[in-house]
Amino acid sequence: MTAEVNSWAFSDTDRAAVYRAIQTRRDVRSHFRPAALPDEVLFRILAAAHHAPSVGFSQPWDFIVVADAVVRQAVKVSFDRENARAAENYEGERHELYQSLKLEGILASAVNVCVTCDRARGGPHVLGRNTVLDADLFSTCLAVQNLWLAARAEGVGVGWVSILAPNDLARLLGLPDHVVPVAYLCLGYVTDFAPTPDLERAGWGERIAVDTLVHRDRWGHPYKHSDDTAAQPLPESPEPPC
Numbered sequence: 001m002t003a004e005v006n007s008w009a010f011s012d013t014d015r016a017a018v019y020r021a022i023q024t025r026r027d028v029r030s031h032f033r034p035a036a037l038p039d040e041v042l043f044r045i046l047a048a049a050h051h052a053p054s055v056g057f058s059q060p061w062d063f064i065v066v067a068d069a070v071v072r073q074a075v076k077v078s079f080d081r082e083n084a085r086a087a088e089n090y091e092g093e094r095h096e097l098y099q100s101l102k103l104e105g106i107l108a109s110a111v112n113v114c115v116t117c118d119r120a121r122g123g124p125h126v127l128g129r130n131t132v133l134d135a136d137l138f139s140t141c142l143a144v145q146n147l148w149l150a151a152r153a154e155g156v157g158v159g160w161v162s163i164l165a166p167n168d169l170a171r172l173l174g175l176p177d178h179v180v181p182v183a184y185l186c187l188g189y190v191t192d193f194a195p196t197p198d199l200e201r202a203g204w205g206e207r208i209a210v211d212t213l214v215h216r217d218r219w220g221h222p223y224k225h226s227d228d229t230a231a232q233p234l235p236e237s238p239e240p241p242c
């Protein structure tokens with residue numbers, strides 16, 4: 001049997017580039033270089049974010065570029081306070097390990113970008129948002145992922161900082177009530193993209209094997225343990241084609 005040609009697939013080279021961006025993207029906190037990020041590079045990355053899917057094509061995001069040192073210093077104060085509170089969740093060795101983690105690059109990065117979600121965008125009835133009200137927040141997260149991948153392709157590191165009080169961000173960035181700060185991101189050129197997540201190398205966590213997370217038809221019968229009738233071969237792991 002001959003395999004059907006799928007003329008919509010990218011070329012091997014293009015496909016490899018997409019998978020490479022996905023697999024080598026990193027959350028960057030400690031490898032930022034002070035070099036400035038040219039506006040045209042930042043704009044390409046933000047334009048990629050803007051091409052994310054969105055519920056009802058509502059495009060609920062805005063991108064607040066935070067370059068001002070005073071504002072960033074104030075955001076760092078919020079981080080320090082929230083990080084100290086978060087550390088109280090752990091005891092003993094885990095506490096020590098938490099304290100040793102570098103979890104932000106607010107001042108070390110070239111620029112910060114806050115990706116917000118305007119919960120009123122698109123009016124009172126957004127197609128697809130009638131039942132699942134948070135679909136606008138999900139859409140905004142997809143914009144963040146587009147941004148993260150485009151940045152990787154540009155050789156630009158991105159770190160997401162969520163150890164911040166949303167109220168602090170709203171005040172510092174002058175957000176109206178209907179605009180939610182979804183992601184506070186640190187962007188800049190890097191000295192390195194680590195081969196594995198920082199939290200993995202620090203011994204905080206490890207990647208879960210994908211085959212334990214794929215379930216056929218219903219949860220509760222993990223593929224590995226399913227009986228013969230349910231067993232289906234898993235797709236090949238997405239190694240980039242060489």
Ligand SMILES: Cc1cc2c(cc1C)N(C[C@H](O)[C@H](O)[C@H](O)COP(=O)(O)O)c1[nH]c(=O)[nH]c(=O)c1N2
Nearest residue numbers: 025026027029102103104160161162163197198199
């Ligand atoms: C919603 C959300 C929020 C955060 C993060 C991510 C996401 C998706 N991550 C980054 C996170 O730690 C990282 O993605 C994982 O450790 C996996 O590493 P890689 O992204 O693969 O390098 C993150 N990292 C950090 O240093 N400080 C933080 O506050 C956060 N917050």
